[in-house]
Amino acid sequence: MAIPATQYAVQLVGPDELTLNTSKPVLHPGPHQILAKIECVGLCFSDLKLLNQFSGHARKSEIVGGLAKEILDEIPSYVPNDEPTVPGHEVVCRIIEIGDQVKHHEIGERCLIQADFRQLPTAGSNAAFGYNFEGALQEYVLLDERVVIDHDGERFLIPVAEHLGASQAALVEPWACVEDSYVVVERATVLPGGRLLIVAAAGHEIQGVEASYGNAPPATITAITDESQHDSVSALGNVTFTDSVADVANEGFDDIIYFGSSKADLDALNDKLAVRGIINIVLGGETIGELVHVGVGRVHYGFTRWVGTTASDASEGYKRVPEHPEVRDGDSVVVIGAGGPMGQMHVIRNICSGRSDLSVTATDLDDTRLRALARKCEAIAAANNVTFRMVNTKSEQLDNTFSYWALMAPISVLVEQAIAGSKPNALINIFAGIPAPVKHDLDLDTYIGNGLYMFGTSGSTISDMKIVLQKVTDGQLNTNTSVDAISGMAGATGGIDAVKNRTMAGKIIVYPQLHDIGLIPLSQLAEHFPTVAAKLHDGQWCSEAEAELLKTASA
Structure with a gap:
């Protein structure tokens, strides 16, 4: 195929500065490089974080490991810091040209892109497609x-x-972020080779620490105890004793086991937990009373976890951790903020989970968004024998308790409400990114006493995307149910504004090869392309409508 010299591209050139470049050069591959033609790209709320922060975003900064600077300097699409970038990471593309040293990719392959290059760290995160590497809001990448x-060759x-439609394939990426929050493997032991802090209030026995180990003990143990407890702690091995919590480093421990019930102690220990760390509160029959x-923000962004037991054995707290925070047979699920694009995905994903005796409640503050959700979900729920209802919490209070909470709004008080409204052994999925520094006053007596477990995830993995892609390929999941509007490049920046202002209930799909098509909600499609609208399946986007759009609009 003939490759043009220039292309249409949406470029981010500074904070809140988007521009449509109608003559961006098409970059041809060097020896190790791949040129791909974009079929379509979905717009994501995460794009707004990059839009607002630009060079301040953790994934827009320079790569600090994994590849030599000399190699990075050879890649013209590597655009860290203040260099203009192209956003967009929910993509399907086709490889059209490769360099002579490319070993693992072939011309003609049609591919998704896993955007998180986790093997390439930045100072505060990792490299990513659509951030410090140019993304998909252009015709060629x-x-x-x-x-x-990846380091393991994947x-x-x-x-x-x-046979999969372009939008159906591209939307595997955001659906994979949803999938990750259900299939992520949770750690249920003291981290082997990690850093353990033991803190014990006076009068508490040190029990169950060794029983909490995984396949190896921690590398270091630090303890804050009184002298009467030293012998039982020293029996664990080489222990460093210190006098107070103030003496130890912030974010310095992979596990903190606290024997006690002091609010002051727990408030202080919050900041000592490392990324992916677990704090295990052993109440020993006491209550905190306050x-x-x-740090609820760090549960999502820092993958921190809180567990505990009302008994005296630390290992009982770790037993609260599920292997995967998946919905279970008989669960009563509530999705808070279900009317938005990601909320819709959680609702549909759970309805289609194959669990028996499942009920799903979807809440939102907007009747229009709930009606749109109803059109997508009621028939699916009936087909899967799932009890489904919707609640506008602006006018109606939730009157039930639930065994699974999925929180779509980054509002810390929702975590408090989830704890109060949970059944015993409930899971609380903090899916929305509450800002990392945010803390909130929580009732940990109820949380521990009822055996609750809150968790959060961010992004997805190659494995998550393959799981979702298989579901789509097998017909178990239709990712197109989340589409609310389509666009060409003329409407791409308007689409990002719509995401920002939450004026669309579902996803927006951009087809970069359609230069002059503006943003078109599916509800208005008949006014612009009646033959395309006629191909919709019960008002929903589908492969047949997509094919008709590409044929008609291109002509």
Whole structure:
């Protein structure tokens, strides 16, 4: 195929500065590089974080490991810091040209892109497609094979079957972020080779620590105890004793086991928990009696976890951790903020989970969004024998308790409400990114006493995308149910505004090859392209409508 010299592209050139470049050069591959043609790209709320922060975003900064600077300097689509970038990471593309040193990719392959290059760290996160590497809001994108192959040889470009529609395939990426929050593997032991802090209030026995170990003990143990407890702690091995919580480093411990019930102690220990750390509160029959200031933002962004037991054995707290925070048979699920794009995905994903005796409640503050959700979900719920209802919490209070909470709004008080409204052994999925520094006063007595477990995830993995892609390929999941509007490049910046202002209930799909098409909600499609609207399946986007759009609009 003939490759043009220039292309249409949406570029982010500074904070809140988007521009449509109608003559951006098409970059041709060097020896290790791959040129791919974009079929379509979905717009994501995460794009707004990059839009607002630009060079201040953790994924827009320079790569600090994993590839030599000399290699990075060879990649013209590597655009860290203040360099203009192209956003967009929910994509399906086709490889059209490769360099002579490319070993693992072939011309003609149709692929998804896993956007999180976790093997390439930045100072505060990792490299990512659509951030410090140019993304998909353009007609052609240049990739480098040394970037898109993981350390274990796995490809970030995931092959896609030809029979799947472009939007259906591209939306695997956001659905994979949803999937990750249900299938992530949770750690249920003291981290082998990690850093353990033991803090014990006077009068508490040190029990169950060794029984909490995984396949190896921690590398270091620090303890804050009184002298009467020293012998039982010293029996654990080489222990460093210190006098107070103030003496130990912030974010310095992978596990904190606290024997006691002091709010002041727990407030202080909050900040000592490292990324992916677990704090295990062993109450020993006592109660805290006060709300504790918990770092709920770090549960999502820092993957921190809070567990505990009312008994005296620390291992009982770790037993509260599920292997995967998946919905279970008999669960009563509530999705808070279900009317938005990601909320819709959680609702549909749970309805289609195959669990028996499941009920799903969807809440939102907007009747229009709830009606749109009803059109997508009621028939699916009936087909899957799932009890489904919707509640506008602006006019109606939730009158039930639930065994699974999925929180779509980054509002810390929702975590408080979830704890109060949970059944015993409930799971609380903090899916929305509450800002990392945010803390909120929580009732940990109820949380521990009822065996609750709150968790959060961010992004997805190659494995998550393959799981979702298989569901789509097998017909178990239709990702197109989340589409609310389509666009060409003329409407791409308007689409980002719509995401920002939450004026669309579902996803917006951009087709970069359609230069002059503006943003069109599916509800208005008949006014612009009646033959395309006629192909919709019960008002929903589908492969047939997509094919008709590309044929009609291109002509």
